[in-house]
Amino acid sequence: MLESGRISHIPRFDPPPVVVPGVQDRAADRDNFQGEMTDHGSTREASSDVEAQLLRTLLDQMPGILWTVDRELRFTSSLGAALPALGLKPDQVVGMTLFEYFGTEDPDLLPIAAHRRALQGKESGYEFEWEDRTYQCHVEPFRDESGAVSGAIGVAFDMTAAKHAEDALKESERKYRRLFEESRDALYVSTIDGSVIDFNQSMLSLFGYTREEMARLSAEALYFDPADRRAFREQIERHGAVKDFEVKLVTKDGRVMDCLLNSTLQYDEHGEISGYKGAIRDITEQKRAGETLRRERDFSEAATDSLPGLFYLFDEQGRMLRWNRNLEHLTGYSAKLIAKMTPLDFFVGEDRRTIEDCIQEAFEKGQTTAEVDLVARDGGKIPYFFTGELVVLSGRRCVVGTAIDLVERRRLETQLRQSQKMEAIGRLAGGVAHDFNNVLTVILSNSEMLAGQLSPEDPRRQELVEIRDAAQRAATLTRQLLAFSRKQVLKPRVLSLNAVVVTLEKMLRRLIGEDIELATELQPNLWAVEADPGQLEQIIMNLAVNARDAMPEGGRLSIETGNAEIDESFAKKHFPMVRGRYAMLAVCDSGAGMDAETQRYIFEPFFTTKSRGTGLGLSMVYGIVKQSGGYIWAHSEPGQGAKFEIYFPCADGRCSDTEAAMAAGSSPPGKETVLLAEDEDSVRRLARRILEEIGYTVLEAREATEALTMSEGWDGPIDLLLTDVVMPELNGRELAERLSVLRPGIQILYISGYTDHEVLDGIVGPGNNFLQKPFTPEALANKVREILDAPERAAR
Known part of the structure; x- marks a missing residue:
């Protein structure tokens, strides 16, 4: 019978006569076997012989080897399909002792010792290598019908292939462990609750823990942000694995690392999730280098894109x-x-x-x-x-x-x-x-x-x-x-914008033509500004010309002035304007207007929308306004005309009486003595006539030396020297310097038809009184009066 894979009973085999190889053949063995069966089982039914034959046939086909020995450890049978692997036939070793078969007299040889224990009634199992093969053997007592131990029975199975597979598995496990331990990545195995149950040396080196500390550690302690741990678990439980999961982990000393985490689920023998296994790679330096590379690339791209x-x-x-x-x-x-x-x-x-x-x-x-x-x-x-x-x-x-x-x-x-x-x-x-x-x-x-x-x-x-x-x-x-x-020589002074507009009004009407209506709205008591009147005239004329060209079919041009108290709110909306008091000049037209794109460039030099324009008119206006400390704003829409608003800072002081007289068109009189030096005869005679007609005493000289001689011969006071800048022999500056020595306190007024800054600055010098030719009688009279009435402000 076969019971749990182990032979528990077979028909009894009494020890046969001693078999000497080559003397007794298998036929005699069978006769003896049959004789024994007759002597001891004559009362058995004939079916017992059939069962025995069937059992032997079955044993002959078993994949291992089965044998029996008597109490003298002599083989009494051997059969099984594995015998040919040892070069044996069934029952070929019958009659040989175990000592003879193994070629030894050592009773402690493992197979012999196992059979000896069987004769003592004990079972034994052992592994034995024989002729380069490995066998798993089992030996137990063989009992007769009375229960007495009459021998031993053993079975063996060839485990060579299984042994090789086991050795290969062990070698594979050794290699795996070596790779596990020698990996540069930190490798780990953890339970589902986060306990780290296996890890390699790289894991310890990366985080700075000892083996004892790591074995007691929970995986959660390695995460910088607990939310990352939750995200990791959600992802791995949903997909069964995580790949290149970027996370921040913390070392024992608190250093935060950028890491890549790759992990898969671990299952137990029942197919249930038991934990996680994975690898951790520190990418802190790699990421830092990547950031540096990205910054360099971004800088390079930004640099090339900004070209x-x-x-x-x-x-x-x-x-x-x-x-x-x-x-x-x-x-x-x-x-x-x-x-x-x-x-x-x-x-x-x-x-x-x-x-x-x-x-x-x-x-x-x-x-x-x-x-x-x-x-x-x-x-x-x-x-x-x-x-x-x-x-x-x-x-x-x-x-x-x-x-x-x-x-x-x-x-x-x-x-x-x-x-x-x-x-x-x-x-x-x-x-x-x-x-x-x-x-x-x-x-x-x-x-x-x-x-x-x-x-x-x-x-x-x-x-x-x-x-x-x-x-x-x-x-x-x-x-x-x-x-x-x-x-142009620029001479700023305190004046009223109203006076400038009034002076230019008639000229503007002729400039813009009869098809355009000119209207002025001037603020009474307008705050004074400090600017060059010639520059202000240039601003108004350029804006008027610009407006005229925008109204080829005619229209309306209006010039307005007003006082403006600019608060912080208005200034913020009109940066870079600052809060304060301003005099405002506005020039409006009913022309074609401008779109937003055109308004962006109207003050740039050489920008023009006219086929024959120079593009200098509005850029000059902008430059003059900025030089005067003012601000200019353009308001326009296509088809709605244009409005230019200019804000000049309010000057400290009021317009002089001379300025008011100039606006009114009158010439203030005087009684002082004026020394006139002018080499142009017509201009000299004209200036003398203008001044004498309003009460001045005029001493006339054609050149500087004549003026000096006349000064020396004049016994009365000389209040003002009116001199041309460029004259033969001595220029106006040299004449003024000599006269100032001879007559301390004398006032100086330069006149000239020259306009070059280098010439005038080199002779007149900055800050001196100057009147540009051509001048009107009123302009000359006003300038002379201005200097004589305010000697404390007159430069020498």
Whole structure:
């Protein structure tokens, strides 16, 4: 019977006669076997023989070996399918003792000792290697029908293959453990509740714990943020694994690390989740290096993208490796398309051949340049100046270069030529200004004086007024020409904007034409400002001309003044304006108006919307306003006209009586003595006549030496020296210095037709009293009166 895989009973085999190999054959064995069966079991039924035969057949087919021995340890049977592996046939060893079979006399040999114990009634199991094979053996007592031990029975199974598999498994486990321990990544196994039950040396080194400390540690203690632990568990329980889970972990000493966590679920023998196993890699330095690399890349991209032109990099195969965003924006190609293009794809015709030659030149000679048209995706062409230089990047020869938009450069060249033209006009005007202004002084003053002598009804008066107005227009034209090249001498003073508007009103009406209505709304008691009256006139005239050009079909031009108390709220909305008191000048028109884009550029030099405009008018207005400490704002919409508001800071003090008299058109009288030095006869005679007619005593000299002689011979006081700046022998400055020694306290007024700053600053000097030719009788009288009435303010 087979019971739990173990043989518990077989028919009894009595020990046969001693079998000597080669003497007794298997037939005799069978006869003896049958005889024994007859002697001891004559009463058995015939079926017992059949059962015995079936059992033997079964045992012959068993995958192992079965044998029996008698009490002398002599084989009485051996059978089993594994015998051929030992080179044996069934029952071939019958009659041999165990000592003979194993070739030993040692009773303690493991198989022999096991059989001896069986004879004593004890079972034994052992593993035994024999002839390079491994056997798992089991031996137990063999009892007769009376229960007495008559021998031993054993079974053996060849475990060589299983042993090899076991050894391979053990070797695999050793290799796995070695890899586990030697891995540079921190490896761990934890339970479902987070207890760390296995780990390698890298795990200890990474976190700084001893083995004892790590064995007592919970995984939660390694997390910097508990939320990361929860996120890890949710992800691994949902997907069965986590890959490259980025997390911040904490070492024993509190150092925070950036780590990558890879983990899978661990299952027990019942298929239930028992915990996690995984690997941890410290990527702190890698991430820091990555951040540094990203910052450098971002900086590089930002630097190339901030370039005003194009940037590009390509290799010898023509592959575009790098470019800035301007190339995408200007050409209309996407980054994906540019990556598939070559540099030649951006050019056509002769320009393409030029670029092809330039690329070859760059790779052969190291650098190249070209001026060609870049072709956009929509077919548009943009002129560019291209540069290229050979570089070697990671062993790869490449060309790196930039390109500058020639449209802007050509526009600037045009502006430069225009500026040079204006400079030439200014120099020409400055060169003839002295003589021209002398002529205008005589025409303007004489016509005004003659007109003043005639009654309003006299028809000749109107003719003289026309002459005077023509001279004024000529003087204005001279100032405009000089302003282009900054040749005007600027003399700020406290004045009223109302006075400037009143003075210009008649001229403006002629300037804008009959189709445009001119209206003025002037604030009474307007706060005074400190500015150069000539500059203010220039502002109003330029704005008036700008308004006139915006109303080709006619319209309305209005000039307004007003007092403005600017508070903090208004100033914040009109940065960089500051709070305070201002006098406001506004020029409004009912013309075509401007869109927001045009308003962005109206104050830039050379910007114009007119086909023949210079683009200097409004830029000059802006510059004058800024030089005067003021602010200008433009308000306009297409079809709604335009309004320019200018705010000048309120001056400390009031407008002088002279200023008021000038606005009223009168000449204040005087009784003082004036020494007049002027080498231009007509101007000298005119100035003498103007001053004498309003009460002054005038001493007249043609040159500086004559003026000095006249001063020495004059016994009375001389209150004012009125001198031309440029004269033969001694100039006006030298004359003034000598007279100041001879007559301390004498006041000085310079007059000149010259306009060059360098000439005037070198002679007159900053801060001195100056009157520009041409001047009117009122202007001369007012200036003289101003100096004599305020000697404490007059510069010497």
